Amino acid sequence: MNVMVFDIETVPDVEGGRRVYGLEGLSDADTAQAMYQLRMAKTGGDFLAHHLHRIVAISVVFRSGDQLKVWSLGDLDSDERDLLRRFFDGLERYTPTLVSWNGGGFDLPVIHYRALRHGLPAPRYWDVGDDQREFRFNNYLNRFHWLHTDLMDVLSGYQARAVAPLDEVATLLGLPGKMGMSGAKVWDAYQAGNLAGIRDYCETDVLNTYLVYLRFEYLRGHLGAEGYAAEQTRVRETLAAAEEPHLREFLAAWPEDAASA
Numbered sequence: 001m002n003v004m005v006f007d008i009e010t011v012p013d014v015e016g017g018r019r020v021y022g023l024e025g026l027s028d029a030d031t032a033q034a035m036y037q038l039r040m041a042k043t044g045g046d047f048l049a050h051h052l053h054r055i056v057a058i059s060v061v062f063r064s065g066d067q068l069k070v071w072s073l074g075d076l077d078s079d080e081r082d083l084l085r086r087f088f089d090g091l092e093r094y095t096p097t098l099v100s101w102n103g104g105g106f107d108l109p110v111i112h113y114r115a116l117r118h119g120l121p122a123p124r125y126w127d128v129g130d131d132q133r134e135f136r137f138n139n140y141l142n143r144f145h146w147l148h149t150d151l152m153d154v155l156s157g158y159q160a161r162a163v164a165p166l167d168e169v170a171t172l173l174g175l176p177g178k179m180g181m182s183g184a185k186v187w188d189a190y191q192a193g194n195l196a197g198i199r200d201y202c203e204t205d206v207l208n209t210y211l212v213y214l215r216f217e218y219l220r221g222h223l224g225a226e227g228y229a230a231e232q233t234r235v236r237e238t239l240a241a242a243e244e245p246h247l248r249e250f251l252a253a254w255p256e257d258a259a260s261a
Contacts, residue, residue, distance in 0.1 A: 001096075001097060002062070002063070002064045002094040002095065002096035002097065003061075003062070003063040003064075003096055003097045003099060003213075004060050004061070004062050004063075004090060004091075004094070004096035004097070004098055004099070005060060005061040005062075005098075005099040005100070005206045005209050005210040005213060006058060006059070006060045006087070006098060006099070006100055006103070006107065006206065007058070007059050007060075007100065007101070007103075007107065007202050007205045007206045007209065008055050008057065008058050008059075008107045008110060008111065008202070009055070009056055009057040009059075009186050009198050009199075009201070009202045010053035010054060010055050010056065010110060010186070011032075011053070011054055011056050011186060011187050011190045012031070012032040012035050012036075012048055012052065012053070012054065012187060013051075013052050013053060013054040014028045014031040014032055014035070014054075015054075016051070016052055016054070016117075017031050017032070017034070017035040017052055018031055020052070021034065021035065021038060023035075028191075029191065032187065035048060035052060036048070050106070050109045050110050050113055051110075051113040053110045053113075053114075054080055054114070055080050055083055055084065055110065055111070055114055056080070056186075056190060056195060056198060057072055057083070057195070057198050057199045057202045058072065058073045058074075058083045058084075058086070058087050058202075059071070059072040059073070059199065059202035059203045059205070059206045060072075060073065060090075060206060061206045061207060061209075061210040062090075062096070063210075064094065064096075068234050068235065068238045069238075070203055070206065070207060070238065070239075070242075070247065071203070072199040072202060072203060073086040073087060074086055076195055076196060076199075080114060080118070081118040081120065084111065084114060084115055084118060084120050085120060087111070088115070088120060088122040088124075088125060091122065091124055091125050091140075092122070092123075092124050092125075095124060097146065097147055097148075097149060098140060098147065098148040098149070099148075099149045099151065099209065099210070099213045100148070100149070100150050100151065100152075100209065101150070101151050101152045101166040101205075101208075101209045101212070102150065102152045102153070102163075102166075103148065103150045104143060104148065104150040104153050105150070105152070105153070108140075108148070125140050126140075126141070127139060128141055128142070135147075143158070149213070151209065151212055151213060151216060152164065152166070154216075155169075155216070166205065166208055166209060166212070167208075169212060170208040170211070170212060173211070173212065173215060174254075174255055174257070175208050175211050175212070175254060176204065176207075176208065176250050176253035176254055177208060178201075178204075178205075179201065179204045179246070179249065179250060179253065180197065180200065180201055180204070180246070181197060181198070181201040186198055186201075200244070200246040201246075203246065203247070204246060204247075204250050207235070207239075207247075207250055210235070211232070211235065214228060214231050214232065214235075215228075236251060236254075239251035
């Protein structure tokens with residue numbers, strides 16, 4: 001089975017904000033500030049509506065056969081369309097089980113709007129059985145199917161009042177949790193030109209999510225104690241062999257006895 005854990009990082013879509021709210025003539029920073037203020041006036045909070053986010057990073061943990069890989073799609077020069085194209089190309093090629101934390105509530109709706117914005121076809125992603133018969137019973141769009149497993153949704157029993165943040169769940173399991181940044185700081189980091197730091201942060205988030213997913217697979221009986229330990233070892237070995245400092249820092253912050261079976 002192919003498994004792809006994913007996470008996105010976003011910034012305000014200032015171009016879209018100018019169009020929607022008539023904010024022509026303002027700088028990017030002032031446009032974003034106006035968007036936050038308008039959202040606050042409408043909802044009491046400043047978290048922007050899904051269609052007004054722009055994706056600047058998509059990071060994945062990909063598990064296939066004997067391979068495990070952690071990376072961010074594209075490179076520092078990739079635009080949003082290229083990131084999305086690479087994401088959907090992976091689905092078309094491998095049909096992986098998608099795994100996320102709040103992907104159904106945030107990441108995928110944002111991806112939908114941005115794919116619509118860029119006109120990106122993704123027939124396998126949108127298929128609910130019209131092309132592939134088996135997709136009637138397991139597809140990416142149905143909330144209660146497993147082809148996209150939103151861990152936050154499933155573990156909360158699909159109850160909004162029971163949801164928990166990834167950082168706290170990861171910390172409960174002895175995992176590193178958030179490292180170096182948070183979603184609230186992404187816009188500031190982006191304005192400062194620190195896209196590399198945003199991508200690094202996103203990669204540590206998908207690592208946390210993947211390790212929670214392994215624990216969940218153990219609970220489901222899909223991994224026995226030995227298999228669960230072997231998968232954790234595979235992650236440790238992958239991180240130990242990595243050249244990227246943030247991946248080695250993640251390994252150093254992950255105790256050997258964390259979340260043992």
